[in-house]
Amino acid sequence: MEKSRSDCPISCALDVFGDKWSLLIIRDIMLRGKVSYSEFLGSEEKIATNILANRLSVLEKENILVKETSPANRSKFVYSLTQKGADLLPIVIEIMDWGAKYNANSPRRELGKKIQQNKSSVIRELSEELKKRVK
């Protein structure tokens, strides 16, 4: 059993994804269609390989991600969200909205504007999409 700092749900959640990288991996899977180690490595934030390997193993252990061999290429692995992982969607969307609102260098693109106009419908629709590929 891992040590948790307290029973506060916020504290427990931060014990899992309270760092600078975990939610970016979640974002890549959730919003950018990325599924593999090399695709995560390619993201603009340039996560280091050892950090990526560590986060993937933590997220898998926490049952947020599932790792499977790719059906197309059997030397490749594919990472998918579980329902627990897909349920992070509202958090990711809220963070995206706040970040876009308060960072001048983060212009809102299609999704960002849609969030601004009707956040709950974005969450509802993306949630349906995610449901189709949840493991």
Added chain:
Amino acid sequence: MEKSRSDCPISCALDVFGDKWSLLIIRDIMLRGKVSYSEFLGSEEKIATNILANRLSVLEKENILVKETSPANRSKFVYSLTQKGADLLPIVIEIMDWGAKYNANSPRRELGKKIQQNKSSVIRELSEELKKRVK
């Protein structure tokens, strides 16, 4: 200017509060009526004094918190949320909901149950409350 990893709003947001402690301080102010250094130190998660001092200065520099001398006790400081800080409320509430849903040791109390029943009304009402004491 601080180095930001990318212009992605999620990445920029995590550059600010993507750690295990910042959102717990925000929680204390937002939901628990805490306002002072010693009150933050007293929280059950037991943040270290140097980490607390560092996080408070970062959050102040990022214009999420404002530090003022207490009107009641002039040897004391009081930390308040800015509008930018108060706008973190939806994120905090969503994290709280997710944490309560997936952590068996986080029983839902009054607020947790209210979030489960009608999340958007909780956010709306608390947002109004916060607006009254925003700096």
Added chain:
DNA sequence: ATAAGTTCTTGCAAAACGCAATAACTATTT
């Protein structure tokens, strides 16, 4: 003066991070 309360700094050891190199594994090519 002394004591007590509050906020913050310093020193030091431990853990996490960042970067480069390279290993392990599978599939493909020669």
Added chain:
DNA sequence: AAATAGTTATTGCGTTTTGCAAGAACTTAT
């Protein structure tokens, strides 16, 4: 079956951040 290429890690090492204990700086109360 040897060599090559692609994917997913692991290792080593130096830097940064964290965690913990001690105590300093400041204000107020006695």
